[in-house]
Amino acid sequence: MIVTTKQLFELAYGKYAIGAYNINNVEQCKGLFEGCLALGADGKVNWDLAAPFIIQISKGARSYTNKVFLEGLIRAADEIYPDAVFAVHLDHGDEKTCYDCIESGFYSSVMIDASHEDFDGNVATTKRVVDAAHAKGLVVEAELGQLGGVEEHVQVSEADAKLTDPEQAKEFVKRTGVDSLACAIGTSHGAFKFSGTQGLHFDVLAEIQKRLPGFPLVMHGSSSVPQDEVERINAAGGKLAGAKGVNADEFAQAAKLGVTKINIDTDGRLVWTRVHREYFKNHPENFDLRPPGKIFIDEYAKFITAKNLKLGSSGQLKAVRKALGL
Numbered sequence: 457m458i459v460t461t462k463q464l465f466e467l468a469y470g471k472y473a474i475g476a477y478n479i480n481n482v483e484q485c486k487g488l489f490e491g492c493l494a495l496g497a498d499g500k501v502n503w504d505l506a507a508p509f510i511i512q513i514s515k516g517a518r519s520y521t522n523k524v525f526l527e528g529l530i531r532a533a534d535e536i537y538p539d540a541v542f543a544v545h546l547d548h549g550d551e552k553t554c555y556d557c558i559e560s561g562f563y564s565s566v567m568i569d570a571s572h573e574d575f576d577g578n579v580a581t582t583k584r585v586v587d588a589a590h591a592k593g594l595v596v597e598a599e600l601g602q603l604g605g606v607e608e609h610v611q612v613s614e615a616d617a618k619l620t621d622p623e624q625a626k627e628f629v630k631r632t633g634v635d636s637l638a639c640a641i642g643t644s645h646g647a648f649k650f651s652g653t654q655g656l657h658f659d660v661l662a663e664i665q666k667r668l669p670g671f672p673l674v675m676h677g678s679s680s681v682p683q684d685e686v687e688r689i690n691a692a693g694g695k696l697a698g699a700k701g702v703n704a705d706e707f708a709q710a711a712k713l714g715v716t717k718i719n720i721d722t723d724g725r726l727v728w729t730r731v732h733r734e735y736f737k738n739h740p741e742n743f744d745l746r747p748p749g750k751i752f753i754d755e756y757a758k759f760i761t762a763k764n765l766k767l768g769s770s771g772q773l774k775a776v777r778k779a780l781g782l
């Protein structure tokens with residue numbers, strides 16, 4: 457069942473965060489649904505672990521898979537897994553793509569990322585998208601401050617990354633009417649987040665929450681880049697020396713400070729890379745895509761179930777369904 461992120465945030469605020477996972481293909485889609493429902497070998501939902509979630513679709517995914525394919529995949533998954541409750545969200549949209557998603561009638565939420573514009577420009581662009589989205593019943597996430605790393609249409613060096621200014625955050629929300637805000641609190645996209653002992657700026661997050669009590673905040677760039685995963689990838693021929701991510705044990709603290717959505721994409725790519733590198737290293741004679749594909753779906757589902765435990769969304773699906781009258 458597709459719902460808005462706003463409906464999920466109202467139930468989660470201050471208690472847990474919802475995992476927002478990017479998908480590009482059927483294997484990720486299947487693994488995501490099965491992981492969020494914590495499906496057992498018997499195909500039954502494990503309600504003690506089942507979680508609500510957010511499917512994220514980037515502009516890159518829309519062109520790689522084709523937006524119509526992606527929509528078809530998600531509609532099929534909705535039918536195959538009727539217990540699932542999730543939002544369909546455009547990740548890092550530009551203005552044009554936001555309008556395309558708003559018009560499609562399929563998405564329940566869009567992100568307008570005008571964080572590369574100056575403050576007034578970001579406000580103006582975000583406000584236009586908010587007005588268009590709200591008129592059609594969709595909700596909007598925007599970004600203020602700049603994360604390091606590479607995003608779809610912006611590349612930000614570590615030196616240029618700017619943490620979100622709490623006073624500006626308050627003014628931004630007031631002027632735009634946006635429904636949630638992605639804040640830069642020290643993370644960056646990709647597998648190389650920290651070069652030393654840097655970490656999350658909970659002080660900045662606390663200041664933002666003080667000025668925007670009850671308002672849903674979003675944390676991008678939240679992959680953990682597990683070191684055992686990196687080691688296995690490198691042992692099977694990869695070259696990811698020095699990759700480092702966010703400590704997933706810190707998600708709970710972030711959730712208490714108003715973070716309701718935590719974005720994770722890179723970690724899923726690492727699962728994919730490990731499974732396929734190991735499979736073909738161990739089976740050099742094979743060329744069937746399905747055996748590693750099947751291993752990936754199962755491994756990805758396990759990874760998602762484990763991540764939801766860290767987010768605190770694990771085991772919340774039953775209560776969410778009840779609260780939404782499902």
Ligand code: G3H
Pocket residue numbers: 478514515516517547548606607608645721722
């Ligand atoms: O923040 C970006 C997400 O990881 C999506 O990546 O634009 O390569 O699909 P992508």
Ligand code: 13P
Pocket residue numbers: 478547548644645646647675676677678679680719720721722723
């Ligand atoms: P990661 O690169 O840390 O997975 O972040 C994903 C993200 O923020 C998607 O918007």
Ligand code: ZN
Pocket residue numbers: 548645676677719
């Ligand atoms: Zn992001």
